[in-house]
Amino acid sequence: MAKESVAIPDLGNADDVEVIELSVKVGDTVAVDQSLIVLESAKATMEVPSSAAGKVLALTVKVGDKVTSGTVIAEIETTASAEPAPTSAAPAPAVAEEKVEKRVEPVVAKQPVATLPTAMPSTEQPQANSVKTTKSTTEIYAGPAVRQLARELGVELHDVQASGPRGRMTQDDVRRYVKHLVGKMATVGAAVQGSGIPPIPAVDFSKFGEIELLPMTRVDKITRDNMHRSWVNLPHVTQWDEADVTDLEEFRADMKSDMEKRKIKLTPLAFLLKAASNALREYPKFNRSLHEDGEHFVQKSYVHIGIAVDTPMGLMVPVIRDVDKKGLWDLGAEVAQMSEKARNGKLMPADMQGGCFTISSLGAMGGNGFTPIINAPEVAILGVSKTQMKPMWNGKDFAPRKMLPLTLSYDHRVINGADAGRFFTFLVEEISDIRRLVL
Ligand code: CAO
Helix, strand or coil, rough: CCCEEHHHHCCCCCCCEEHHHHHHHCCEECCCCCEEEEEECCCEEEECCCCEEEEEECCCCCCCEEEEEEEEEEEEEECCCCCCCCCCCCCCCCCCHHHHCCCCCCCCCCCCCCCCCCCCCHCCCCCCCCCCCCCCCCCEEEEEHHHHHHHHHCCCCCHCCCCCHHHHHHHHHHHHHHHHHHHHHHHCCCCCCCCCCCCCCCCCHHHCCCCCCCCCHHHHHHHHHHHHHHHCCCCEEEEEEEEEEHHHHHHHHCCCHHHHCCCCCCHHHHHHHHHHHHHHHHEEEEEEEECCCCCCCCEEECCEEEECEECCCEEEECCCCHHCCCCHHHHHHHHHHHHHHHCCCCHHHHHHCCCCEEEEECCCCCCCCCCCCCCCCCCEEEEEECEEEEEEECCCEEEEEEEEEEEEEEEEECCCCHHHHHHHHHHHHHHHHHHHHCC
């Protein structure tokens, strides 16, 4: 077993450089090139690697000592001799940190060091065959333990804000950075982006023309969150159909004077509420929610149906209770009353809770179909578009009929396609046959 002294290599014109970290302790077994100490000059930190593999017999410097080229820093009981340092080396170009950390040949006291190029960044040129400079010209002051931690956590040192003396990075800086990132991801994931979904990059719209930043209302924010939550959590399937509402429209026309007398307007929505309630009774699978334990369905015996209302504050969904127990006049009156309450901002939280199913009607506005987003934890929603006169084949001829386009979105975790087919056909038959609704 031989004994070898490890000394500080040529530091160029830097003298009295401070030892800021001991990377090993007496008794440790070290490998060739393993960092023994870390130095810090006014401009850079540098690790001084061991030139020999073996046991550390002594460390002849301590933190705070000032060293210079040739200062012996450690005695190693060698198990294998290191290769001598080459006497010349082509200077490497200015490189990024990755490259700077590339291992260089060790420097030992008994090897000639005179030809070693300067390792200090005074030249701003990290060189091969010098002490390992852990900084690039972007000057990151961080010891090996900090670098090791950053590597383990996949952190780019450039992203971390250093808080130590003279801008030195500490392990706490790295941990704080990771904590901050995790917190940010949780917030963004919950409010804006789904977990694991790549974020939509921010755009500076003002580059393309004049813009104005408008604050969202409270209702806008609730809609944003509810829609996003439902869209990313529920596997939606949407199915299209159309109901022949010719008879229903005739009936509504006949009821006009009654409507005026009672001061209640019977729009198609009242009939749709009745038809949906009958369908929910007939096919109770649609009146379920997934239990939070993921192991049960919650089967509801009540039939409360929400109606989407467009208000100046944003979209609101008041719930009409016990639709199955109410007649068309009651439903017509309640639709008007709830929509007015919603538009005047008078809905109480209880008015918007407990829905089993939702109807979103854009019939007054137009369109021939849309894919409504389920109002979770409900499992289905009916989208209503504008009634259109269409030529329909009656077996002999094409006859003009008033057709109401309908869409049904359902949560495929709870409802299968065949269930939806049966439910939807039933609902369409109900609305197409006014007798079934009024009886
Ligand atoms: N086809 C053709 N005409 C229709 C229709 C349809 N499907 N549905 C309603 N209409 C007619 C009504 O009969 C009424 O005509 P008259 O005045 O001649 O009788 C007119 O359109 C206006 O109806 P309305 O809007 O006052 O009443 P409604 O019961 O149909 O709807 C409400 C009430 C609250 C649902 C509706 O006002 C509303 O806010 N709809 C928007 C819902 C929404 O925003 N959905 C999207 C949600 S998520 O994207």
